[in-house]
Amino acid sequence: MATTETTCVQGGWHPGDKDPRQVPIYQNTTWKYATGESMSRLFDLEESGYFYTRLANPTNDAVAAKICELEGGSAAMLTSSGQAANFFALFNIAQAGDHIVSSSAIYGGTYNLIATTMARMGIESTFVSPDCTEDELRAALKPNTKAVFGETIANPALSVLDIELFARVAHEFGVPLIVDNTFPTPVNCRPIEWGADIVTHSTTKYMDGHGSAVGGAIVDAGKFDWMAHAERFPGLTQPDESYHGVTYAEQFGLGGAFITKATAQLMRDLGSIPSPQNAFLLNLGLESLHVRMRQHSANGLEVARFLQDHPRVSWVRYCELEGDPYYELAQKYLPNGSCGVVSFGVVGGRAAAEEFMGRLQMASIATHVADARTCCLHPASTTHRQMTDDELIAAGVEPDLIRLSCGIESACDIIADIEQALDSLSA
């Protein structure tokens, strides 16, 4: 098997003789067939091939295959956003009357998706602390629970998920663990190796890395045995009458059932396919992901160490700092680095945090994170503003939290900018 570095550069697209070296942009919606019969076999899922870009497109497939290989999965698909990836991953196995258990330390958009929008669809949820014990997690699971969900490194709380513990309890119960691996990327952590069954991504972040295309991905480990829990997952283990009576787990096996169902059913009915143009841009990002993640992680650690020693900084959260509550878990799950995102509070609380943001010169104020350019955000007044103070604290987002996303510039320049901003704060 190729190394991560080589897969980043060369994975997914394997041209034959006189084929284009780069993955081409198949900017077409439809394909042509010699006979009606050949087209029918595709529609019956009896043959693989392309018929409509909402369901599959060769550019998208090549990029999904690269991400699949990077995560060590059996099958993968791209979605038009990270939101769509997490929604599809959950909705592929949970329906009205079902229940999901999720870590409370997750991205604000995913929290709203699970707590509000999926609740409106009749899917209940229970949130648990990412630091819960095995028994606390067990207590959250119910007979109608269909999945356990968490983020490897939570955005923006920066807690590290004990993937093995969450996987153990989920499996004991006969449900899959879904892990959003957006922040570390497979360069720094491969959740499947620790027991995760489904891995999701907002590729908008480090994978694209240049702030150019919103996107998402779902990777199936191909290890969860749906048939062994057939009663719990009828969507995968009983015939889909909306698709010629196909039984996904039978026809596509452990490795293919989940992604085939998500494509044939959810993508068909809900859309959310990325444009091939965006998949191409994502692939350009992936080609340098291993190089960029090294620099993001090194810059993150250097900046975190600087902040830790600065008198105007009240606290710093970065899992690779000794003394951080997630240091031990980071040593285990992220031995080669975590990511470029550091969070901290400024002495003087919420007002000082806002003043600090205004003083930055090189770092830009942006909702974005995990970009080549250093950027900065105050979640309580922006991305998380729908949440009450209690909900914020439960999600691990202190009201004075500043989220600094270290880019791949020189660490010296990033630190100099932070230093001048801190030093110029009014007393």
Ligand SMILES: *Cc1c(COP(=O)(O)O)cnc(C)c1O
């Ligand atoms: C940004 C983000 C999402 C949502 O992704 P979009 O691409 O913005 O839809 C989901 N999970 C995590 C961890 C994120 O950082």
